[in-house]
Amino acid sequence: MIKNYIKAAFRTLIKNKAYSFLNIFGLAIGIACASLIFLWVEDEVNFDSVNVKKDQLYICRENEKYDTYVLTHSSTPGVMGPAIKTEIPGVANVCRTSEDQTPLLFSVGDHSVYASGKFAEASIFSMFTLPFVQGNATSAFAELKSVVITESAAKKFFGNDKNVVGRSVRVSNQSDYIVSGVIKDIPSNSSMQFEWIMPFKPYYDRSPWLWKWSNYSLTTYVELKPGVNPESVNKILYNYIQKRVPEALGHTFLFSMNNWHLRNAFDNGKMTGGGRIEYVHLFTLIACIILIIACINFMNLATARSEKRSREVGVRKVLGAGKAALIFQFIGEALFMAFIAAMVAVLIVLLALPAFNLLVQKQLTVGFNNPNHIFGLIGITVACGIIAGSYPSLYLSSFNPIAVLKGIKLKNSGAAFIRKGLVVIQFSVSIVLIICTVIVYQQIQHVKGRQLGFNKNNLIEMNLQGQMAANYDVIKQDLISSGYAQNVALSDHSIIYGGNNTDGMEWTGKPPGSKVLISTRYVTPEFFETSKLTLLEGRNLTVADTGKPIRMVVTKALEKLMGKGSAVGKTMHYHGDTTTAVIVGVVNDYVYGSMYDKPDPVLFFTTKPQNASVMYVRINGHKDIEKTLAAIQVIMKKDNPSYPFDYRFVDDQFNQMFLSEMLISKLSRVFATLAIVISCLGLFGLAAYTAERRTKEIGIRKVLGASVGSVTTLLSKDFLQLVLLSCLIAFPIAYWTMFNWLKTYQYHIKIQWQVFAIAGIAGVLIAFATISFQSIKAALANPVKSLRSE
């Protein structure tokens, strides 16, 4: 029987090519979109799964309570790790590492390259899954001047040379290190990223500030013994630092690796359960919506052309087919179509994957030998087949055989109602997606266009390497006199990201017990001019301000915090230290860290070049950028010959801060377009069948004098009414969704009514363009021919 059904299905498919194309192509786009999204979701949910001990690994985080909020961060005291390991039962192992990735210059002979990595304790090799391809974990850090590198870093340092263990690399033009191991490249969906790891001890020994319980500058990872409840450890950790430093703000807790990537959002010290997982949910929902839109097409077209199949249903019923057998047949046909669509979808996925990878910045692959992918695809296909075939099979199998064999016109007002309802659902979803896409785009543009308080354009940032600090004055002079740079400055931190902060500043009038987090920046006097921060009151910092009394410049936000009147002349001091610092100037507020938040208060001190870490060059915007970079490179080569010229544009760094939002924007744009395309395919098919059904009516109207325009309007009117109804449904849903999304940002746009108008007009125009082809074709047909066709 199944063979008979497949044969009938295949021949129906061949006989009705246009209908089959619309159904298969629509479903194929839907399945391809869903497959791509699910590949992305798979990568996201498997984040950090490379680690065998994922369920036992934690990072120590701190909750610090300030006057108005609780700050959660991952910086811990340097001495905490060993204490935890010895004192807390249930802790199997601890690993301390430097924070972030440190870029260092590695030289092998004349070949020098930058690579980023961390200083870590040897326990990193037993806690995290880092498979060695050369060397081994036991001997990796036997020597203090050893370095373990990834396979890619090995290639970067040594080219195609194999067996690099035991070879020497010069680090930062200062010391020679021996490569003690090569590990497999770390998958991109891993939180722990580095190109090299070096022993922690030398790093720790040369950083005395790390030895204090009051300094939070290291990352501490903890491995619990199997079966240990982290909450029991957290109870001990809560006041762990306070036992050593009673006034410390940081309350430590363990944060599971299972949540690092997806659920890392904290609000007022509490895990919200949100984070990247919200995007995973959002895109899973979009994948399902697209599949449903594609299935709706199938349902609509199948029921619309039901008259053509009614006789077959009648005959099969007369010959003894029961309702169940017919339902089975039509669901089988839908599954058959879905499987063909799935094959087309695989082809689409393979073709689109490189572009999709570029879009989502991942290296996703389709695994034909990956059971998850195979069964996933089969699952999607079967689900589509069953959903798409469900309603048509119930509808078609309910036909009365006597009526259909006598050719009595089917009363399908119920089916037509459902069909219209499904079209409304499709277009409602499409219009919601259009509105959301526009608003997400507007919000990103709004933030990107935000006045940051400094000028991010034509500003170059370089790490201070080699002789750059010692030769700072010469470099500055050479760059300015070349005409390619307007100014040069040094800072201890990047202007656009966060930096050091303290809650220990005191001043006259500060409420007792008040805790306010203030950022501190050490800069050279040229910093304000170079970054284009504006001096509002007082004077700029000078080189002499490094001496006592300490002079400083504050931002407007800090001035407000200190009370009424000008801050110039007011003094501050660190808690427990009587040395006072005098405020000599006030600059405007500027945004750093999160581009969505309000500007936080900042204190600027003068720094000596050797204590700075980054150099800023304000380039001359009127000169050709390539020539400018070439000229700077020549100067840097002359004044800092041992290091390659390595730079980044601050506006690029700024753009990097919107990667998640840009991803959402791009994906929503792509999937909104595809949802509309799929909806239009269905609408196109429906319009064709409507025109066919009304052939006689059109003929009679034309004979009676109807114009092409009036016939086109007649045929288009019903569909356009449905699209208008879709607008009414879509508008409140889109408004509510976007209102709640925007609420998560402090700095956001107001939703404009024009967006809804544009989306509505776009929906109507797209629908009209889709159906007008069929309507005009029907209206232009010869009435004699159309009447004869009855």
Next chain:
Amino acid sequence: MIKITDLQKYYRTEEVETIALNKLSIEVKEGEFVAIMGPSGCGKSTLLNILGLLDDPDGGSYLFNSIEVADFNERKRADLRKHNIGFVFQSFNLIDELTVFENVELPLIYTGVPASERVGRVEKVLDKMQIMHRRNHYPQQLSGGQQQRVAVARAVVNNPKLILADEPTGNLDSSNGNEVMELLTDLNEQGTTIIMVTHSEHDARYSHRIIRLLDGQTVMENIMI
């Protein structure tokens, strides 16, 4: 074989109630060839649909092989139908997407006959209907007469006890019409009971008995000699 007593069927709309069968009683014995005649709207087709278990009566009794089937549900009706009754329609009602062979095979599929057995039975009946050479053709590639022969082949392939024919020659020219009537006569001579609805006196003459209906009631019965 068939005994209907006081059979009633109404068609209702919001405003009008039409009586299609008005307490109709008929008996058909096994091996009989009965023609049902009457003007349009007299209830011929309604009667045939009820006899074929395609429709429910609103009242009365219908005994098929001494079993009361008037109150059978959809599943039971389909089961009885596919094992016992063959249909021949005026407009052939072949499935366009299936070949001649596959159309004839269809009733065997629904009765669960194994594939190996189906081939032999379909070929035998196609041979008997002299359309074996058209077995791989599609309905639209055949003449009207050939299509009706395929429809007859499909109706008899399951060896039904009863064939219900609804104006089987209505869409055929006289030559093809006679051929179809000869086929039905042959089947009847081999023991199959046939009930045929027709407007054609010529075709009715092939039967043993003509039942004439008017307004849902029997008005006359003619025994053919």
